[in-house]
Amino acid sequence: MVNRARTIGSKWVKTKVLLLNKELRRFVPETRVYSQSNLLQMLNKHKMVYVKPNNGSCGQGVIRVEKNDKYRYQAGKIAKSFGTFQGLFAALSKAKLNRSYLVQQGIHLLTHQKRIFDTRIMVQKNTHKKWETTGYIGRVAHPRKIVTNFHNSGKPLPLELLLGSHLKNQQKSDYIQSLRHLGYRIAKHYQKSYPGFKEIGVDIGIDKHLKPWVLEVNTAPDPFIFNQLKNKKMFFKVLRYARANGRFLRAKRK
Ligand SMILES: Nc1ncnc2c1ncn2[C@@H]1O[C@H](COP(=O)(O)OP(=O)(O)O)[C@@H](O)[C@H]1O
Numbered sequence: 001m002v003n004r005a006r007t008i009g010s011k012w013v014k015t016k017v018l019l020l021n022k023e024l025r026r027f028v029p030e031t032r033v034y035s036q037s038n039l040l041q042m043l044n045k046h047k048m049v050y051v052k053p054n055n056g057s058c059g060q061g062v063i064r065v066e067k068n069d070k071y072r073y074q075a076g077k078i079a080k081s082f083g084t085f086q087g088l089f090a091a092l093s094k095a096k097l098n099r100s101y102l103v104q105q106g107i108h109l110l111t112h113q114k115r116i117f118d119t120r121i122m123v124q125k126n127t128h129k130k131w132e133t134t135g136y137i138g139r140v141a142h143p144r145k146i147v148t149n150f151h152n153s154g155k156p157l158p159l160e161l162l163l164g165s166h167l168k169n170q171q172k173s174d175y176i177q178s179l180r181h182l183g184y185r186i187a188k189h190y191q192k193s194y195p196g197f198k199e200i201g202v203d204i205g206i207d208k209h210l211k212p213w214v215l216e217v218n219t220a221p222d223p224f225i226f227n228q229l230k231n232k233k234m235f236f237k238v239l240r241y242a243r244a245n246g247r248f249l250r251a252k253r254k
């Protein structure tokens, strides 16, 4: 059954697949099922965490929680702070959607003009049935939001531009190459658990030390985000591969 799955919704399952791989697990932020005690332990350890719906998408329901001199959370553009953990937890129970959640080590993402950004790496099977990284793009968050998703007021931009104030020339292209290769390695690994998959889209956050972190693996990645780039070369390739992989067949039959 598992082998024939076309998509996996559960972020928890997808995280556990990554953790099976010794080389890849160091790129995965610590992740646990959300509960009062897990939230408290994760806040004490990491000071900043992301609380997100296990089956979410488009950044919906994603909450950033911090512990400094106070406890603080932000969901959408709304931020609130609390003197006690109990106060925070009670408010979060109301703010959360009524679904199962995860709590994940928060990554202090790089910024571009004071806005956080992350990256989406697209990896697809080519006509020779080999994995190939076909697209990469940066996504800048709305200035007052804590998620970068395009469908949550994020702005897709060329990764070269966003990395421009952090890396230059050859270093920058080598770095992008390493992200592309990380996407490829993740696809190869996913293949072992899910041989039927032909496309994945990896959300990679980059911290202040330029270490990449895998925030999420998408098993039905949106090809159209690449249409946001002025240069259409990447988009056309991604679309060509998506068609060849039968991405749009099911939608048409409906
Ligand atoms: N652990 C984290 N650290 C920092 N930012 C995160 C973290 N997890 C998620 N985010 C931010 O929230 C966005 C949405 O989270 P993600 O896990 O990709 O869920 P969704 O399915 O809603 O896209 C990410 O693209 C990123 O901008």
Ligand SMILES: [Mg+2]
Pocket: 058, 059, 203, 216
């Ligand atoms: Mg995502």
